[in-house]
Amino acid sequence: MQGNPSILNMAPLELGAVAAMIAIIGGGICGLGIGWRLAQSGAKVTVYDRGEAGMEATWAAAGMLAPHVEAEHGEEELLPLALESRDMWKGFARELHSETNIDVDYREEGTLVVGLDRDDVEHLEHRSAYFESLELDVEWLSGYEARKREPHLARAIGGAIYSPLDHQVDNRKVAEALKAAFLNTGGKLKEHTEVTEVVTSNGKVAAVKIAEETVAVEAVVLAAGAWSRNLAGLPEISRPPVRPLKGQMIAIQMDPENPLIENVIWGPGNGVVPSIYLAPKSDGRLIVGATVEEMGFDTGLTAGGVMELLRLAWDVLPGIYDLPLVESWAGLRPASRDDAPILGPTKTPGLVLATGHHRNGILLAPLTAQAISDYITTGEISSSIQPFLLDRFESSVAATA
């Protein structure tokens, strides 16, 4: 991948120049993060969001930073990126706090993956061996040991994997803090302002269209999540293969003084909810997710989806039975074809991608912000994001589909 000649590197921007305006399309965690870093480096940057910033996938997420327990066969290439970003998170949270005085609830208790019956435990042992082969820091617990750590877990639990380094944040607070940090640093945020088209001239990005207005720009960062693919004006060669992947979720209110659990818990799933997770936030909300549904842009809740979430969560943590169900929602993961993010430059000079983060948008946000803003200001593609450029799809057997 090194020195890839197919990518036309951008020259570093002259940040003092009047024309050096950078438009970021999408005010989610990636758009705001990149915007904040760019604003810190002195760039003129505007984030456009067709709704309110941070209110789509960023808001719908569960805030888990879990590269260990989410490691999957065949996706080993993503692991170093996820670990690098995970290592950045604590500092990122601290920086946001000192910049905005908003505490994003970075929690370090860890994550427990539990098995309920013999088949589950066998599957977990398989997972555990896989994690060990990747040299990830995980620990096998008996059912007894798991319940010692989390006494409200179901009695049926027969074994668990404890992953001490899989942490979490409150993603909604992160969005709020990033928005404040971005604005404090001089960034411009235009909400309820839809970019309807990217305008190119001689194959290069020249402007963005907003309703009747055309705004000249030096560069466009496309961070529009599940909507990234279908933006008008994108040259075909630079169109990211991203689709919406629906997830239904619910929140249950625990007593924040006396929560049922303090670790993030993962349990066995089914065909609708591949695995159930329960993420306790410090304000007592217990986030339970999520379905994985190929339903296009539909974000409706279904009785079946919510039922599966409740049933699977109750199997693991029966104590939720009497607690208030305070919220239910569905969001759209921006899923790329290989579930890994699509980052960096394209064959259209001036068009930079930061999309396709699938279920890892919160986890990968600090690294995405840093790597994309570094690229825009220096013209250099960091080695971390080299494997995640758009051109990896060119050799795909179905690229022409």
Add this chain to the structure above:
Amino acid sequence: MDAKVANTDFSIAGKTFSSRFLIGTSRYPNQQVMMDAIEASGAEIVTVAVRRVSQESGGEGLYDLLGDRFHLLPNTAGCFTARDAVLTAELAREALETNWVKLEVIGDDETLFPDVEHLLRAAEELVGKGFIVLPYCNDDPITCKKLEDIGCAAVMPLAAPIGSGMGIRNPYNLRIIREQCSVPIIVDAGVGTASDAAVALELGCDGILLNTAVAGARDPVKMALAMKLGIEAGRHAFEAGRIPRRLYATASTPTDGAIEL
């Protein structure tokens, strides 16, 4: 491949296929792996759970990626009654413009075994409505025969429970089904690895439909290729005709003319 040694083609409802491998689209690590695995499998028929996959995905959905290049076979996964299954098949016919359907009527959540009563009812209704029906059924010769008599274009007995990877649990039943049915027999569910697929074809089954054994393998693309080769090997062995089993050795080299020392 040399025509003399290639597997013979097989037909379902008058349509001829050169691959005896039918593959599913669920539970792959991601869409890229799915496409690469389907490519490696050589399959021409690809099944899709029509209830679970929307057609509106802005150009990156399953139908966008696969629709032009494969024979998409909608299935009625998740249906528990004949009524459900018939409605789902009709929905699929509208949406995908195909009258082919893989008919699944599940009897129970834990085992995912078919509900035979509802399956027969749904099959009869769908055949009456002009569908090409490929029913997922038990490895029960009587049920298979009834499905054939109803007018199903193939029968698809399970080898073991869906997703279990337990392999061919009852080869004797499959042999009986082979002897009694003249429609294609496609083993659907339970295949865990390439040798399972080979065994099914050696028994005279015409094809294999599977999903989890590939999607859940450590390397799905490689497993798709292994299954393809297993199916081809099994079919070759069936066409070639195996030798009878015997307890004692027979020397492959005659002893005539051996030097006596």
